[in-house]
Amino acid sequence: MNETLSTEVNVPAIDGERLWQTLMELAVIGGTPKGGCNRQALTELDREGRELLIRWCEAEGLAVRFDAIGNLFARRDGSNADADPVVIGSHIDTQPTGGKYDGCFGVLAALEVIRTLNANGIGTERPIELVSWTNEEGCRFAPCMMGSGVFAGQLTLEDALSRTDVDGITAGEALEAIGYVGDDANRPGRFAAYLEAHIEQGPILEDEGKTIGVVTGALGLKWFDVTVTGMAAHSGSTPMHLRRDALLGATRVVEAVNRIALAHQPDGRGTVGAFQLLPNSRNVIPGQVTLSVDFRHSEGEVLDAIVTEFRQTLDAIARETGLSIEIAPTADYPPQHFAADCIAAVRQGAQANGYAHRDIVSGAGHDAVFIGDIAPAAMIFIPCEKGISHNESEYAAPEDVTAGANVLLHATLNLAGLAAGAAA
Known part of the structure; x- marks a missing residue:
């Protein structure tokens, strides 16, 4: 792997x-x-999106195939057929009210890299593989990052295919319905490197006037469901001092999540994003509240310390209020630290193009997080307006889209190497 691209x-x-x-x-x-x-993911619209992407890939002479979870790979050969490929891409599935750029930018920037190499007659030593991962968003079939998770061994194929949507349809049935059940024999073997271009999905680059984020890693996360149980009772007939108000206890849990995260800055994150109240009636004291808790940090030891403090705090709240509080883990992903060579290739690409850039840690999960466990990986961020993503108003400026793809091209060439005698 080349550490620097010849000037x-x-x-x-x-x-x-x-x-x-x-x-x-x-x-x-x-x-x-x-x-x-x-x-x-795995809807008729996903099928249409896949078919359009395949047409574009085949127009560039790429060999397109699918693995058993439906991940799409499109290969551009290198001069060394035995060399491990440089893989570039992201995903094309969206949220129900998603935007045009999340994931899609990374896949189409990868396509544009290959189009540019073809148009300029530039050969590489290593093959280049475009990838579009299945079901990154996880909104119809949980969990998120399903395709890359299966590929990286974080999730078994059988488990993934058995997951159901709200109508009881399995992911396996949906994949078969859209006609994209492939064969794991179609998978590329080892990756020489993996690069993923993406909108930041946060406000840092825009706030600092930077064009490129050189992503050095991703925050680890631990998710929990917390259930606070008290006693449902009449709001008028029950004196305040005799109440066992589950919502009152739950508000203390929310305060604790924020307090603990704020104590572990700059990378600490703590969020309560979902609430369910029972019986959820205006004249009944809540008897039970279930809430989601999301903790994130860039260092595994710190993330573990955050969770330990949170569990101790829940015990204290339960003792002080007389409420029952149960905590159930729902997700646990360690922090990801990307490969130095890949990070350097991205940074050099930004410098070579004269783009204002900064190192940044991703607060969101991406396919690169899983792939980084099995191959050298890094990411390229571009700004998105006001940091908004997973929203129909999501927007990235054309000049930033172009900049991100230019950096991806430069980094890909750096890592794939020019074919012997190639001119650029």
């Missing part, structure tokens, strides 16, 4: 207008009246 190589610029038009064309599939996109 004698004139790396061409990608066609920003072509990339933008490609993004807009894909966004038509599942487009919403508010300008977003609803193209959930």
Whole structure:
């Protein structure tokens, strides 16, 4: 793997207008009246999106195939057929009220890299594989990052295919229905490197006026469901001092989540995102509250310490209030620290193009987090307006989309290496 790209190589610029038009064309599939996109995984709209992507890949001479979970791989051969490939991409499924850029930018930036290499007659030593991972969002079938999770061994194929949606349809049935059940023999073997371009999904780059985020890793996360149980009772007949109000206890849990996260800055995150009240009636004291808890940090030891403190706090709240509090883990992903060579390739790409950049840690989960466990990996972030994502108003400026793809091209060439005698 090349640590630096020769300064004698004139790396061409990608066609920003072509990339933008490609993004807009894909966004038509599942487009919403508010300008977003609803193209959930393993639906008919997902099938249409896949078919469009395949047409574009085959037009560039790429060999397209699928593995057993439906991950799409499109190969551009290198001069060394035995070399491990450099893999670039992301996902094209969206949230129900998602935007045009989340995931899709990474896949289509990868396509634009290959289009640019083809248009300029540039060969690479290593093969380049475009990938579009199945069901990154996890909104129809949990968990998120399903395709990359199966690929990396974080989730078994059998488990993934057995997951059901709200209508009881399994992921396996849905994958078969759209016609994209592949064969694991189609998987590429080891990756020489994996690069994923993505919108930041946060406000840091925009706030600091930076064009490129050189992603050095991703926060680890631990998710829990917390159930606070008291006693449902009449709101008028029960004196305040005799109440066992589950919601009152739950509010203390929310306060604790925020207090503990704030004590572990700058990377500490703590969120309560979902509440369920029983019986949820205006004249009944809540008897039970279930809430979600999401903790994140860049260091595993600190994340463990956060959870330990949280559990101790729950015990204290239960003792002080007389409420029952139960905690059930629902997800546990360790922090990811990306590979130094891949990070350096991204940073050099930003520098070579003269883009303002900064190192950044991803607060969101991405396919690169799983792939980083089995291969050298890194990510490229571009700004998104006001940090908004998973929203129909999600937006990335055309010049930033172009910049991110230029950095991806430069980093890909760095890691794939020029074929012997290739000119650029």
